Amino acid sequence: MLDLTQMRRDYKQSTLDENEVFSQPLEQFEKWFTEALNSKIIEPNAMLLATVNKESIPSVRAVLLKIFDERGFVFFTNYNSDKAQDIAVNPNVALEFLWLDLERQIRITGRAEKISTAESLKYFLSRSRDSRIGAWVSDQSQVINSRQALAMQIAKMKAKFAKGEIPLPDFWGGFRVIPEKIEFWQGRENRLHDRLLYTKKGSDWVISRLAP
Ligand SMILES: Cc1cc2nc3c(=O)[nH]c(=O)nc-3n(C[C@H](O)[C@H](O)[C@H](O)COP(=O)(O)O)c2cc1C
Helix, strand or coil, X not given: CCCCCCCCCXXXXXXXXXXXXXXXXXXXXXXXXXXXXXXXXXXXXXXXEEEECCCCCEEEEEEECCEEECCEEEEEEECCCHHHHHHHHCCEXXXXXXXXXXXXXXXXXXXXXXXXXXXXXXXXXXCCHHHHHHHHHCCCCCCCCCHHHHHHHHHHHHHHCCCCXXXXXXXXXXXXXXXXXXXXXXXXXXXXXXXXXXXXXCCEEEEEECCC
16 A cells, blocks of 8 residues: 555645634635636635535535625535435535635535525526536436436427527526534644634634644
8 A cells, every 4th residue: 555654745835824814704715716716826716615415424426616795605406416305405605715826715504495496597697608508408316227328318408498598497596505613724834834713703803822
């Protein structure tokens, strides 16, 4: 087997100081997100979403952040998918952005709720025709017979929606994760990293430093 025990990289790029961060975590998120965008890392809006199902078994998968503001973090998906079924029984979720090029991670915990149909429609209509067809075609998380079966389904939907607008499927839309905790992690030398945790207390956010 490969020996990984000597794999080691010291994180030295930056620091995170409570005197320099914004008092509002969404402002701090926007700052770091802009830096991730400018650093040209691939898909900085890819985030891991953790859910638990009705048997308390966890799952984690990547989704794309499409909207963020002071209300929370929005991704789009199939409302019949495993993740959506998990959220229906337990809306407590966690998100993780891992930006290793910047030696940073952001961890978010909160509650997920469906956004309004109007909000989902607005985003859906901004997608390409093929992406909209894709939403109709995929019975996400279900077992399918073959790739060919998917191709046939695509052809069927393309014919069905050959003319006019492609409507928003009622089984597709956004979830907003309303944050309760947001941790900003900056790698430091000798594993003595900076961790600043914002915790929601009423309508305020309290900042604490966590041991690395
Ligand atoms: C970089 C990346 C971005 C993804 N973005 C989304 C997304 O925004 N929405 C989505 O439903 N699935 C997305 N996926 C696919 C999911 O990771 C997952 O395979 C799918 O949603 C089914 O998950 P589930 O069976 O747990 O519901 C993405 C995958 C990757 C690797």
